[in-house]
Amino acid sequence: MEKVAWLVPTLPLVAWAVLLLVGRRLPGGGAPVGIFAVAVGWVISLAILSGVIGGADAYHVSFEWAPIGAEFDIPLGMTVDGLAAVLLVVVTTISLFVQIYSVSYMRGDERYTLFFANLSLFTAGMLIVVLADNLLLMLFGWEVMGVCSYFLIGHYWEDVANARAAVKAFLTTRVGDLGFMAGIFVFAWAARSFEIERIIEGVESGAISSTTVTLGAALLFCGAIGKSGQFPLHTWLPDAMAGPTPVSALIHAATMVAAGVFLVARIYPVFEASGAVLNEIGVLASITMLIAALLALVQDDIKRVLAYSTVSQLAYMMAALSVGGYSAGIFHLFTHAFFKALLFLAAGAIIHAVHSNNMSEMGGLARAMPITFVTFLVGALALAGVAPLSGFWSKDEILTDAWNAGFGGAGEAATSQSVAQIVFVTGMLTAFLTALYVARMLWLTFGAAYRGQGHPREAEAAMLFPLVVLAIGAALAGFVGLGDNSIATWIQTPALPAHGPVTLNVGLIVVATGLSLAGLAIGTALYRRGLPEHEYLERAPLVWKTLQRKYFLDDLYEQGLVRAVAGALAPATYWFDQRVVDGVVNGAGLGTRRLARGLRYVQSGQAQWYAAALFLGVVGLAVVVTQLIGR
């Protein structure tokens, strides 16, 4: 089955083309085409994963695409190993259910077909990243996602704010991509190949100097920072909520943001070889998870709560990777995809019913929308890390890895112990904060009395079906991490042997669960009666303002970067382009015309003048030949 893995990204790609060309004329606005394409991919992915579980070897196929010189070429190939198989299943599953959900959610939309086309292309982009065996192909899929996120976030571009959010997402991730590209070239230059396998070989054999590895890994991580919304480039992620809710689910659960984590995991041996970069990842991830969790506490927009929660959870995965928890990070990516997609889709159902994103206009929805409530509750508790839901297992494994690296003296990871300790402490703190904002979100949405307009009703079956399926997934996904043949074994590679079965540290479990429950309890106590007249944090004006203004990061970017670029750099480059570049081009044309205007008078039409010139020329040539050359 792994031989036809290339079909998985190709089918959505074909679906995209079909939808763009003739989609509007197809039955159902073309939506069935996209769903069918990803459904076939889903079946193939499941078959591949079951093969991997059965112990199938990694399958690698590659051919030369564009040779550069004698020894260097741009390959086109795919690697189907456990890591790719797990991601394939995640991406196709989430994409499939998001598309099924969208059929109902987007009904009547002006650009319905285009929406599905973009979803297909988006999925294809992520699948290309997952299967790519070389960094250039990965970059290709990576950029496809970048442009799709722009299209999808700006789906309602009639509203200028949405268009701006789309531009922001595109440009912010672009900043990181620049580093990613530079990193690719560093490694391509050092390893004389774009292939990930060659690069890892080069790093492990020591053929690539450690300075180069550190430089390249740091640059590559810039790409991950941008795509996976890590501090300081996380600001685009909450604004990306401007897109339709299914898009948020797709971006925030399975594609795009997961790409950064996947990138780090895919070339993990490279990162493992550089303690400095692992430390950098650990520190940035710690900052990110904490500040994002705090921001989630003060949002009114339910989608923004989830967005910041995504940022925070992605930082969890990054943190896991930074302390050597390769399998823990991917495990969390796996479980997070289920419960976060579920949460977003359920939030979409709520928004559909309430006609508002703001939790201040919700409340009391548990009675009006029971199925949505139950599924949302499952997802929220999984996010909070309540046993035995999926989030609990993966979060616990991350914390265990951080503990072992920081305090256990395992010494396996290249991360410094103090960084691992920071990761562990912030991880614990974030677990508490996560439970707190989850409780706040739950009570404000479903508890107390309804504060909004109209009479919200349960969404239709086509929207509830994906919710129920994903709720089951969110509840049970954690169990793939248990037992001898767990996710850790599936995704192991020769370069990254599994660390063995999950080690359950009972003390840690008790503390982590205690923190989660404490967060839930405090959140319940604070928000049980619904929205308080004044948010509790408003009593600390400084903190409140800082959080409301998102740590002034947006202001900093706006006042610093944007003003510098828009105020000085842009006019300067415009001037350069208009005057110098265009000047050269126009000057060439104008000069020729002027010259011709002068020279045309030579063309007098007097045949005798021509004859005279000819005669003089012949005489001149004769003189030259006889007097100068003939001697």
Add this chain to the structure above:
Amino acid sequence: MPLLYPLVFAAFLFSAGVYGVLARRNAVMVLMSIELMLNAVNVNLVAFNAYLRDQLVSGQVFALFVIAVAAAEVGIGLAIVLLIFRNRETVNIDEVDLLRW
């Protein structure tokens, strides 16, 4: 006869032709001057043929070719001059500047 005589004669003939082509106003005279230049070349060809005692008499053959081509050229040239005269009522080539800018 020394080779020099016909060569001097041919040079004189050619120069007269060049002068006629460059200086005469009448198109018919220009055409005739071109004939002079061609005939100067013919004289050279025949003279060198005799001087080199060529068994294949290629110089004379070439001269015949040149005469044939010159006849054809004059035929076309006179036809053009005739047409120009019909259109413009003149054969003064200073006034014929159709190829001007």
